[in-house]
Amino acid sequence: MISRKKALLWNIREIHGKKLVECNVCSRNCTIGPGMRGFCRNRVNIDGELYVEYFGVLSAVESRPIEIKPFFHYWPGSTALTFSGWGCSFRCPWCQNYHLSQRDPNPLLGVYLQPSELVEKAVKIGDEGICGSFNEPTIHLEYILEAAEEARKRGLYSTIVTNGYMSRRALEKLLDAGVDGYSIDIKGCPETYEKILAANPDTVFRNAKYVLDNEGHVEMVFLVVTKANDTWDCIEWVLSRHIELLGPETPLHVNRYYPANRWSEPPTRIDLLLQIAERAREIGIEYVYVGNVMDPSLESTKCPKCGKMLIIRHLYSIVEYRLERDKKCPRCGYRIPIRGNYIEKKYHRVV
Numbered sequence: 001m002i003s004r005k006k007a008l009l010w011n012i013r014e015i016h017g018k019k020l021v022e023c024n025v026c027s028r029n030c031t032i033g034p035g036m037r038g039f040c041r042n043r044v045n046i047d048g049e050l051y052v053e054y055f056g057v058l059s060a061v062e063s064r065p066i067e068i069k070p071f072f073h074y075w076p077g078s079t080a081l082t083f084s085g086w087g088c089s090f091r092c093p094w095c096q097n098y099h100l101s102q103r104d105p106n107p108l109l110g111v112y113l114q115p116s117e118l119v120e121k122a123v124k125i126g127d128e129g130i131c132g133s134f135n136e137p138t139i140h141l142e143y144i145l146e147a148a149e150e151a152r153k154r155g156l157y158s159t160i161v162t163n164g165y166m167s168r169r170a171l172e173k174l175l176d177a178g179v180d181g182y183s184i185d186i187k188g189c190p191e192t193y194e195k196i197l198a199a200n201p202d203t204v205f206r207n208a209k210y211v212l213d214n215e216g217h218v219e220m221v222f223l224v225v226t227k228a229n230d231t232w233d234c235i236e237w238v239l240s241r242h243i244e245l246l247g248p249e250t251p252l253h254v255n256r257y258y259p260a261n262r263w264s265e266p267p268t269r270i271d272l273l274l275q276i277a278e279r280a281r282e283i284g285i286e287y288v289y290v291g292n293v294m295d296p297s298l299e300s301t302k303c304p305k306c307g308k309m310l311i312i313r314h315l316y317s318i319v320e321y322r323l324e325r326d327k328k329c330p331r332c333g334y335r336i337p338i339r340g341n342y343i344e345k346k347y348h349r350v351v
């Protein structure tokens, strides 16, 4: 059965005698007229009230390694039942998942699962957690909150892969419900956000810091897109905000872009990615990874103090895990920030 659900976080605005609704789930704060949907295509004004359309209709459900999100310092080796809907609060022209993120919700193509059924499925499969990903999960706030509450009851973790553009109130609700892992995209400097996304990166860093200040886990992902965010001014802005606001221990993934959707510039130069990673380490970021280049040495965790290779990864799987039980480097005793336990899985099941 396809359901419509009353939305959270909205208020009424009267403009020229018309009853409009303002959604406060993300920092776009869309004003939505009667019968209209917000920017993310999921929230509709029906008779002056805001509803989520197609609650529980998912575009994908799939068990995936946590490393692929990417999370390299969160329940290493585990798998998360990963789910998505349609739509997004951004319109990135290079989006790899544009077939989901830039579409209206489509009940004819969806899988229907209540949040409790999703969690039950994760338990049956043997996943350690759940993850909202593929499209922007926070636009499905109501679903994620229910799923996270259920996951907590069943002893599973809850994570999201997000653009970090949610409102403070939405973030508070996510943290309260037990969503404690945040893989957050930083899409460039203010110029990138203003020119291409009509948004503001300060909101993203502000939210990432809020998660850390409230005992959540954050990993930042900087997809370096040719001719969008790859000038050194832009790169320096991203790196300096990272170290100032998030500190040396927050991992940074510097990822290679490939042409997709409406962006056809060539893939990011690998030498540029390596230079960015070097500069990030130089200014004090301790855990810097270069992704989407298929090089295990760039995906692995080294001890920032003595340089020992501690977690060897290849293609987003753990090949060798050498940390002590207390998450210390076996050579020099330096404590590596890892949330959760290492889960050694012999194989990975896809459903």
Ligand code: SF4
Pocket (backbone or CB within 6 Å): 023, 024, 025, 026, 027, 028, 029, 030, 037, 038, 039, 040, 041, 042, 043, 088, 089, 138, 139
């Ligand atoms: S969640 Fe959607 S409707 Fe709400 S403010 Fe963001 S883009 Fe607009």
